[in-house]
Amino acid sequence: xxxxxxxxxxxxxxxxxxxxxxxxxxxxxxxxxxxxxxxxxxxxxxxxxxxxxxxxxxxxxxxxxxxxxxxx
Amino acid sequence: xxxxxxxxxxxxxxxxxxxxxxxxxxxxxxxxxxxxxxxxxxxxxxxxxxxxxxxxxxxxxxxxxxxxxxxxxxxxxxxxxxxxxxxxxxxxxxxxxxxxxxxxxxxxxxxxxxxxxxxxxxxxxxxxxxxxxxxxxxxxxxxxxxxxxxxxxxxxxxxxxxxxxxxxxxxxxxxxxxxxxxxxxxxxxxxxxxxxxxxxxxxxxxxxxxxxxxxxxxxxxxxxxxxxxxxxxxxxxxxxxxxxxxxxxxxxxxxxxxxxxxxxxxxxxxxxxxxxxxxxxxxxxxxxxxxxxxxxxxxxxxxxxxxxxxxxxxxxxxxxxxxxxxxxxxxxxxxxxxxxxxxxxxxxxxxxxxxxxxxxxxxxxxxxxxxx
Numbered sequence: 001x002x003x004x005x006x007x008x009x010x011x012x013x014x015x016x017x018x019x020x021x022x023x024x025x026x027x028x029x030x031x032x033x034x035x036x037x038x039x040x041x042x043x044x045x046x047x048x049x050x051x052x053x054x055x056x057x058x059x060x061x062x063x064x065x066x067x068x069x070x071x072x
Numbered sequence: 073x074x075x076x077x078x079x080x081x082x083x084x085x086x087x088x089x090x091x092x093x094x095x096x097x098x099x100x101x102x103x104x105x106x107x108x109x110x111x112x113x114x115x116x117x118x119x120x121x122x123x124x125x126x127x128x129x130x131x132x133x134x135x136x137x138x139x140x141x142x143x144x145x146x147x148x149x150x151x152x153x154x155x156x157x158x159x160x161x162x163x164x165x166x167x168x169x170x171x172x173x174x175x176x177x178x179x180x181x182x183x184x185x186x187x188x189x190x191x192x193x194x195x196x197x198x199x200x201x202x203x204x205x206x207x208x209x210x211x212x213x214x215x216x217x218x219x220x221x222x223x224x225x226x227x228x229x230x231x232x233x234x235x236x237x238x239x240x241x242x243x244x245x246x247x248x249x250x251x252x253x254x255x256x257x258x259x260x261x262x263x264x265x266x267x268x269x270x271x272x273x274x275x276x277x278x279x280x281x282x283x284x285x286x287x288x289x290x291x292x293x294x295x296x297x298x299x300x301x302x303x304x305x306x307x308x309x310x311x312x313x314x315x316x317x318x319x320x321x322x323x324x325x326x327x328x329x330x331x332x333x334x335x336x337x338x339x340x341x342x343x344x345x346x347x348x349x350x351x352x353x354x355x356x357x358x359x360x361x362x363x364x365x366x367x368x369x370x371x372x373x374x375x376x377x378x379x380x381x382x383x384x385x386x387x388x389x390x391x392x393x394x395x396x397x398x399x400x401x402x403x404x405x406x407x408x409x410x411x412x413x414x415x416x417x418x419x420x421x422x423x424x425x426x427x428x429x430x431x432x433x434x435x436x437x438x439x440x441x442x443x444x
Binding site for chain 1: 269398401402405406413414416418419422
């Protein structure tokens with residue numbers, strides 16, 4: 001069963017703290033998005049293994065874009 | 073030859089310095105320090121601070137009516153009410169009304185947060201300020217620099233400098249002033265309310281909004297026309313997506329150029345005679361009260377609205393009705409995140425934030441209609 005990490009708001013990806021294949025825990029810091037000169041952390045929604053990451057550093061994302069997929 | 077040398081010596085401004093001027097140099101320097109060392113609204117406070125120093129240099133005549141360089145910037149840029157509306161053209165080009173259109177109910181928070189404006193108006197009246205002065209002090213609570221400058225120029229030009237400094241200083245202090253008020257008026261459960269996502273806003277809506285808003289607001293409050301027209305034109309540029317060169321110029325070159333010519337003459341109006349009046353301390357006091365009451369009013373209004381709504385609004389959003397864009401929206405997000413780190417309030421907070429800009433312009437238009 002996989003869960004997706006959605007972008008909670010529009011902005012630019014300024015940090016990616018997870019890797020494909022890594023094991024992550026719920027509430028771990030996954031990404032940092034910059035919007036309105038503010039950094040917003042996006043957290044992992046569940047425990048699991050990172051199946052794929054859809055963005056790279058500097059990408060501009062919209063609200064609800066899928067940033068990564070986690071296999072729970 | 074000796075006489076000429078003596079004349080040059082005697083015309084040095086040095087001998088005409090007064091203690092008042094030296095005090096104003098200090099004040100100007102403090103603003104420059106706050107801008108550079110503390111990052112307080114540097115785009116405005118730096119030129120304002122320097123303008124204050126320049127206006128308090130004897131014999132330089134920079135603010136000499138009819139002749140002075142800074143007087144010309146002031147007269148043609150500010151007294152002719154050209155620069156604040158052009159700033160608003162840039163603001164409109166930078167503003168995204170999407171979050172407001174996605175959750176239109178948030179417009180009430182932008183309106184409610186103007187309560188501080190009216191409270192400060194009445195408070196200033198009781199102290200003894202006349203109607204025009206009280207209105208100008210009140211509008212500081214709208215947290216909008218160009219609107220404050222626009223209204224002060226029309227109603228109380230002798231207070232222009234002080235009101236502008238108060239407005240920009242309190243905007244810079246929003247991260248310090250707002251959170252205690254927000255925490256005092258909300259329960260921990262209310263602070264963690266998650267907002268349901270707003271509806272999708274179509275491109276057509278984004279284009280129609282500035283046109284309709286212009287018509288509706290200017291028909292109701294014609295005195296708000298200069299600011300509202302330029303704000304909505306800038307926004308139309310942005311949303312039309314076919315005039316990217318104009319949008320870009322409005323957001324960047326034009327906005328940056330007029331910002332230079334806004335701060336400098338505003339600071340230059342603050343000479344020692346104008347500033348060292350006992351009344352001036354009340355400008356800063358009531359301006360602060362206006363900010364705090366506006367924050368409280370926005371939060372309380374959200375709580376009242378929740379009594380009638382199935383889908384609750386996080387009351388913290390009310391504080392974003394104080395239209396220091398995007399500072400108060402950021403503050404709302406940060407306060408919310410302290411209690412629930414996965415509560416992403418920023419984009420929701422932009423709704424009341426941009427609504428507050430419109431609210432403040434309307435409040436200024438109302439004052440102008442009644443008093444101008």
